[in-house]
Amino acid sequence: MLREMSENDFIVSKTDTKGRLTYVNKIFIEMAEYTEAELLGKPHNIVRHPDMPKTVFKLLWERIQNKQEIFAYVINKTKNDNAYWVYANVTASFDTRGNIIGYYSVRRKPNPEALALIKPLYEQMVQAERSGGIAAGEKILDDLLHKEGVSYDEFIISIQK
Template sequence: MLKIMQDEDFIVSKTDLQGRIIYCNKIFMDMAEYSESELLGKAHSIIRHPDMPKAVFRFLWETIPKKQEIFAYVINKTKNGNDYWVYANITASLDENGKVVDYYSVRRKPNQKALDTIIPLYKKMVDIEKSSGVDASFKVLTDILKEKGVSYDELIISLQNQ
């Protein structure tokens, strides 16, 4: 079953530098169908959906340690096998010396028109990952960015704002 976020919902979480959940709000727990005790200390990948291209996470993990924020569309899998899409903004939290101490993510309801573009792209990327690996899937994404003459964030933000 596909779960849909409410327009006013914000899913908030923080992870440590290894991607383990150190904070999650009630909306996160409700959407993911996990209790706080089932989430805290667990890898954020506990909600990773098999239809989510690994190449997108590669892009994310290459970006946020450099103290750059990133936006992404993500499909998640709940504890009970349901799915839900989010429009995510992920940033690094810094200490007083500018050192990355953890990662902060706020997710909201994605624009359906954006998903109409993202879903077939992600399907293509996942299919390529299965046959040719993450590098080939990553190339599909970077080729689209070159073709459109935009950065990853510019593409994602423009899809959300259409």
């Protein structure tokens, strides 16, 4: 079953530098169908859906480890094998000396029109990754961005509006 966030919902989570959950808000708990105790200390990928391209996570980790934020559309899997889409913003958290001490993510309901573009794109990327690895998924994404004449950020942000 596909679950849907409401317009005013924000899913918030924090992780350590290894991606283990250190904080989850109530909406995250409800959407993921886990208890707080089942989530805290676990890898954030506990909610990773198999329909999610590995390419997007590679890009996400590259960005946040380089102290850059990223926006991405993500499909998550719940404890009960349901799914839900989010529009995510992920950033690094820093100590007073500018060192990364963890990561912070805020997710909201994605624009349905954006998902109409993202779903088939992700399907293509996942198919390509099955036979050609992440490089094949990257090629599909890069070809689309080149065709559209935009950067990844420009594309992702423009379709959320």
